[in-house]
Amino acid sequence: MTSSPTRRTVMTSLLGVLGLGATACTASGHGAQASGEDGGSDEGFPLTLTDCDAEVVLPAAPERVVLLDSAPVTTLAGLGVLDRVVARAGSFPEGYYDDDLTGRLAGIPVLSEDIDTTGHLQISQEVVIAQRPDLVLGLPDGVTREGLRAAGAEVLIPRSYCGGLEERARFEMLFEEISTYGAVFDRAAEAVALVGALQERIETAAALPLGVSTAAVLYASAGGGPLYAYGAPSMATAQLDALGIENVFAGTAQRVFESGTEPLLAADPDLLIVLHEGTVPEEELLTELLGSSRLDSLRAVQDSAVLPLLFNFTEPASPLIVDGLERIGDWLSEQEQAG
Structure with a gap:
């Protein structure tokens, strides 16, 4: 099993990231760098990006965006x-957002809230x-790049979802993602500031x-479905590395995989982090996951070291994963002081 880097190693790897923030995206403006100094220049366009295995060409900074994924919200807000x-x-x-951002989201029309288990x-693609739109963020089943492109829209999805990632996740991946969005929306200066914060x-x-x-770090499907765990390419590993905690599944080169209970019981971690979509109350979620005897013997369960x-x-x-890092760290620090 791969050992977790020390906190000092992780922090050292972040040095120089502010310089990386302005240049690390996999994007090129034909002969010019994208500029966001005043939020209004088009010097970096047309802009060509590699998104997963697809080439995306943006003639100008997008003006009509459809969100099919909640993850980009705080990046978009941070870039203005x-x-x-x-x-x-x-x-x-x-639970993801402060009151101001929650209010702003409430003012955006909702197309669907239908989430499967x-x-x-x-x-449907027709609804989108x-x-x-000229840009769609997210690509759920039933929606295709080709179909959207034929209607005049390009698609971007988080690199984490592209598949084929085998390297251990690092926070630099977050900074590169922000840098890409800074180029896409002509907000390079704002991207550098967000990375620094x-x-x-x-x-x-x-x-x-x-x-x-x-x-x-686990994901429990609603209704007693499969149990999934997160490996080396998951940002869960970057979070745990920053905190000096070993992800017991960091020896797995898959971002997420169906685990079952046996590998989890064999690893017997000190802490369980249970990810969920917020569609089921956390108490109900944990009761469903931990209510049976299959996980009773885990040290984390016996010690009540389970964090939804x-x-x-x-x-x-x-940027939400930094919020998550703080939540994990604060919760563990409180547990340590209380114990």
Whole structure:
């Protein structure tokens, strides 16, 4: 099993990230760098990006955005472009946002809130196209790049969802994602500032006193479905590394995989983090997951070291994972002081 890097190693790897923030995106403006100095230049366009295995060409900064994934909300807000979102679909639990951002989201028309038991959005492509977007963030089942492109819209999805990732997740991946959005929306300066603020918060969270050394991050399907765990390419591993905690599944080169109970029982971590979509009350979720005898023998269950966490606080890479890092660190610090 791969050992977790020390907190010092993780923090050292973040040095120089502010310089990375302005240049690390996989994007090129034909002969020019995108500029967001005043939020209004088009010098970096047309802009060509590689999104998963697809080439995306944006003739100008998007003006009509449809959100099919809640993860980009805080990135868009941090860059000052949330007002370009004309519609949204999926689960946007209030627990992710402060009152101001919650109010702003409430003013965006909702296309669908239909989420299946594995947390996937159910929506038709025709409903999305009817909004006349020039950019769609997220690509749920039933919606295709080709179909949207034919209607004049390009698609971006988080790199975490592209598949084929095998390297251990690092917070630099978050900063690169923000840098890409900065280029897309012509907000490069705002992207650098957002990266700097997040870096400071990560360093503060990493200094908290904690009392655990191993953890597993799980996703429990609603209705007693399969149990999933998160491996090395998951941002869960980056969070745990920053806190000096070993992800017991970091030796797995899959971002998320169906685990079953046996590997979890064999690893017997000090801490369980249970991700969920917010569609079921946390108490009900934990009762369903832990109510049977199958996990009773786990040390984390016996010690009540089980932390439910809204999904986007860990996946994919967005400013919300720094919120998640702080929540994990604060909760463990409180447990340590109380014990």
